[in-house]
Amino acid sequence: MVKKTREESLATRESLLAAALQVFRERGVAHTRLSDVAERAGVTRGAIYWHFKDKAELFQAVCARGTLPVEALLAEASQSAQRDPLATVRQLALMALAQLAQHPDTQAMFDVIFHKCEFTEELAPVVAKNDADRAACLSQVQSLFEQAVACGQLPPTTDTFLATQGMHAYMVGLMHEWVLNPRSYDLAACAEPLLDCYLSGLAIRPPVCRPAAG
Amino acid sequence: MVKKTREESLATRESLLAAALQVFRERGVAHTRLSDVAERAGVTRGAIYWHFKDKAELFQAVCARGTLPVEALLAEASQSAQRDPLATVRQLALMALAQLAQHPDTQAMFDVIFHKCEFTEELAPVVAKNDADRAACLSQVQSLFEQAVACGQLPPTTDTFLATQGMHAYMVGLMHEWVLNPRSYDLAACAEPLLDCYLSGLAIRPPVCRPAAG
DNA sequence: ATAAAAGCATACATGCACGTATGTAAATTT
DNA sequence: AAATTTACATACGTGCATGTATGCTTTTAT
Structure with a gap:
């Protein structure tokens, strides 16, 4: 056998x-x-x-399977119509949070990524993929924010780079903290108001700083 | 010798x-x-x-020394005058980000906490202290938001619990991501606009959901 | 039908990080 | 000044997780 x-x-x-x-x-x-x-x-x-081959490759495979749904969301969004860029960002974020709220495997995934893993050089390939994914995501979101400025959805003074950093940080923080206590609040129900709060701030008083060279 | x-x-x-x-x-x-x-x-x-005693106790001591400044900020803020609760929250967050931006040891601390550490049961005491600190911080911020509602600084419909979760998530996300690339932007210079963006959203369109029981 | 290869289980060798035990010299105490 | 404790350095024993090597069936190719 x-x-x-x-x-x-x-x-x-x-x-x-x-x-x-x-x-x-x-x-x-x-x-x-x-x-x-x-x-x-x-x-x-x-x-x-x-x-x-070893534990690192096993972990890599686990991560690859876990991040597939989110990457699919991004790829799908990049092809959608861009008439309403802000709504696209909003939908993207909502889908990501919904994915987290609904799928236990996704929760386990992010719990491991955020709290049960050390990103050292032995996991270099995973770190590299994470960096690439983040860069792609940030780039895509910033592009949407730039279109939003062009549309008049965001003020012309908006620093789209900082706006993107803030948006990304908000999402990371929400997921990072929520997986620690999934029962602390109903993420599926609260995702909308939480997101709209930040997006409203973005429209009213967007960040206006300059990124540092480097 | x-x-x-x-x-x-x-x-x-x-x-x-x-x-x-x-x-x-x-x-x-x-x-x-x-x-x-x-x-x-x-x-x-x-x-x-x-x-x-062992590595766990060493790590605990490292964490204890590292989180001292932030705890001092919180303790100090809790004694300050509460005429302007929102400004207190803002100052609190600004000081925390300034501490991170200016002190290499603090950056190393958070880099370890966020990306170079596994929070398992062997580090139970550290996890417990983290949880207690977070709970205290959240409680204090929520209290300030409640005062802000009472002052009329925030709309009466504001869900102060969710507002606190969002604020905390924002801070965690900003620090979590910035320590990955401290040179990506000047945190000391951008902290204010980034924070004011979220706080403005809070005043204009605060979250209104209800926390889940449990 | 036969050969080759896949899909594991089992057995073995190795190193390494840990904890402890002990040594030891200087600094306290009395 | 003697005794005791401090603050380490050194030496030792131990387990354990890893990686590899090999064995054993069953598929699959031919």
Whole structure:
């Protein structure tokens, strides 16, 4: 009872990813023993070393699967009509928060990313991908803010770079803190008012500073 | 050349804390070897085990020293006159960001806390203190927002709980992201416009949802 | 049907970081 | 001045997670 069919092998891989996400959340990535992951998945360490090179590659695969939905949102939004750029940003943020509020796996994902993981050089590929994703997201949002200024939705004095930094920080902070206490408030219900609060501030009194060179 | 005077001993302890902060930032807390910390401080592991029980206690001491300034700000603000509650919140946030922008040790602290540390059960005391500090901070800010509503600085419909969550998330997000790229923009110069943007939104269109039971 | 390869399980070797035990010299105490 | 404690350095033993090597079936290709 050793060798499985191709289909069963993929199932094993999936259960390994699911088990890894759970154990990472419970023990932290660095403190997780691959034997724990294997046990949780109902296999041995041999299976892990067959599917992945080491823990870093396993973590990378877990992250890749977890960030897929959010990236899909961004890609979808980039193709939508840009008649109302601010609404696009709003929708983007709402979808992201809804995804977090509704899917336990996404919550586990961000819990690990934010609180159960050390971004050191051994996880360099994950860090690089995170940086690239963030840069792409920031760039896309800033572009939308620039269009909003052009449309007259935001004041001409708006520093779109800072506005983007603030928006991104707000989203990161909301997710960072909410996953610590998902029961502290109903994120799905409160996402709209929370977002509209910041976006209203943006329209009324946008940031006007200059980014530093460097 | 072994035994030092009491004064020198305290100096050794300080240099251990400083070295630990550096190494934690470079390698991550979990991956840090106490031998690295000792070497960086110019002593041996024996010195660490004399001053601290283990790595967890060392990390706890590092955190305690690092969060002192921020706690001092909160304590100071709680005693100030409350004629202008919103201005108090604003000042509080500005001081915190200024502290981060100006002090390299504070930047290292938050870099470790946000990106180089796994909050698992082995660091339970630190987690507990973090939770307590956050709860105290949130409670204090919400109280100020409630006073702001009473003063007429914020609309009567304001959900002060959500406003506090949003404010806290904003601050956390700003610090979380800025320490990743301190040179991306001048935090000291941009803190004011960034904060005023959110506070303006709060005054114009405050969140009105209800927190969930639980 | 036979060969090759996939999909793991099992066994083994290795290093490394930890905690402790002990040594030791200077600094206190009395 | 003797005794005691302090503040480390050094040496030692230990476990444990890792990576690899190998074995064993069952698929899949031919």
